[in-house]
Amino acid sequence: MAVVIALDAGTTGVRAFAVDGSGRPVGYRYREFTQHFPRPGWVEHDAVEIWSAIVATTVELLATLDEPVAAIGITDQRETVVAWDRRTGRPLHRAIVWQDRRGAARCDELRDAGHLPLVRSTTGLVLDPYFSATKVEWLFTEGGLDRDDPNLALGTIDTWLLWNLTGGEVHATEPSNASRTMLFDIGALGWSEELCDLFGVPMGALPDVRPSSGRFGVTHESSGLPAGIPISGIAGDQQAALFGQACFGPGATKNTYGTGSFVLMNVGTTCPEPVEGLLTTVAWTIPDGTGSTRTDYAFEGAIFSTGSAVQWLRDGLGIIADSAETEPLAASVPDTDDVFFVPAFTGLGSPWWDPYARGTLVGVTRGTTKAHLARAVVEAMALQTRDVVDAMTTHAGHPVTELKADGGAAVMDLLLQLQADQLGVTVRRPVVQETTALGASYLAGLAEGVWSSTDDIEANWAVGAEFTPTADRGPVDAHHARWLEAVAHSRGWTAGRA
Secondary structure: OOEEEEEEEOOOEEEEEEEOOOOOEEEEEEEEOOOEOOOOOOOEEOHHHHHHHHHHHHHHHHOOOOOOEEEEEEEEOOOOEEEEEOOOOOEOOOEEOOOOOOOHHHHHHHHHOOOHHHHHHHHOOOOOOOOHHHHHHHHHHOOOOOOOOOOEEEEEHHHHHHHHHOOOOOOEEOHHHHOOOOOEEOOOOEEOHHHHHHHOOOHHHOOEEOOOEEEEEEOOHHHOOOOOOEEEEEEEHHHHHHHHOOOOOOOOEEEEEOOOEEEEEEEEOOOOOOOOOOEEEEEEEEEOOOOOEEEEEEEEEEEOOOHHHHHHHHHHHOOOOOHHHHHHHHHOOOOOOOOEEEOOEOEEOOOOOEOOOOOEEEOOOOOOOHHHHHHHHHHHHHHHHHHHHHHHHHHOOOOOOEEEEEOHHHHOHHHHHHHHHHHOOEEEEEOOOOHHHHHHHHHHHHHOOOOOOHHHHHHHOOEEEEEOOOOOHHHHHHHHHHHHHHHHHHOOOOOOOO
16 A cells, blocks of 8 residues: 655654555654744744755655655645745745744834735735745845846745755645735735735746645655655645645634644635634645636634743743643643733734734732643633634634644643633544644645545544533633733733834
């Protein structure tokens, strides 16, 4: 039986992940890469280091596999921007990461100049430095890049990996990643000339946009991998997780609890109008079984800091030595004793979209312990998610009847029980929790006939654990209202400060 490999280029590390035809993992390799913080609020990566880590993990994984590889899929950290020279293949600047906030003032200028309606109606996004456009603009205005350079290539991480895998033969992306750049018309499914002009981005430097499932090219011998393996599926990490969770119908919703948390709801094949506090994004474009393609859309709530708050407990405060200590420490107390922590380390995402918010700890007394703080961090994950889901249910026209959970923090039973209580719906964790890599594998395998349809993929999904609401709504809603008071204290903290 052939296997499919997903190359999962995350924010702090990369994985090569192999699955068989039943969707069962048969091997993986992982490697971290360096995080660069040149100034407060700036985050950068070395794109060459990311590529080297991809090659190393994939070569290691291939050495363990007994079956042939039918296809490779790619999933990535979306809004992160890479610029490189087509002749040499070398980056022209460090990659500017999705977490980077250097474009905040520029977003304010554009908003004040009245450009938000254009951005909202064309891209489904908001004017926020999270997205790629102001990062690319900065590379030209401050980063030394030449807009008129005919050899300039731009792309998100998926495009960079595809370029290297194919030996520089393919410069392409797909709609789920393109829709995160703030340069892409999600209705017309093409680059927006008007937005490229607004941000000063040469359209000739942007990649081709192809369906998410379909053959992009094959591995080239210069890549360091065996030549001739089809590269047949690409999706941004959160859309890949939605696909890996088999959320194929309108209203199907998942949350990935990672460095940040990302709630996505499938809203069907009609592009919806923008709604307050949420993003509209392309979920994927796939074959429809008739020789054509279909595009699914999603509402997304992007929460910037969840798992990163656990890292802060470990690395910043030193109150835990390992992330696995978080749950037992948090569970050692029955509640937070009215302590709330808003993890706005780099601002607040959905539904607030406040780049000037900062992390806030309120309600601390002499009786506050590290256990209370750990529980406040875990509760913040569930409370932020409720904020997003409340906005979705208000605007989507599709109630959330269950939430599928994945990501590193989803291993915590305490978190998922708190989440079920806050949402008042069942939360389900799948047997295979590596849903991001699984989604990329499924997209690639669909193109190469490993799976014949999404029905095959849905049949592979199996529940590993289920959490049902147990708490009375009165205390739960009162706790959430108290949380909103804490959020209000975090808002706008750095506004007007250099």
